[in-house]
Amino acid sequence: MAAAQPAPRGFKGNKQALPSKDCAACGRPMVWRRAWARTWEQVKYCSDACRRAKGRDGPG
Numbered sequence: 001m002a003a004a005q006p007a008p009r010g011f012k013g014n015k016q017a018l019p020s021k022d023c024a025a026c027g028r029p030m031v032w033r034r035a036w037a038r039t040w041e042q043v044k045y046c047s048d049a050c051r052r053a054k055g056r057d058g059p060g
């Protein structure tokens, strides 16, 4: 009971209902992925390549 569901707001199972946003690096539209269910709000790049291209935070 009271289990937190990672499903995004408005998710009903339709692919077209999935949220989307543009990559902060290449600007390509990113469609919500199941792998991003828990980090969607933090996802800014469509791929690791884009993340490494612009995101340089963290140790190192």
Ligand SMILES: [Zn+2]
Pocket: 023, 024, 025, 026, 027, 028, 045, 046, 047, 050
């Ligand atoms: Zn990108």
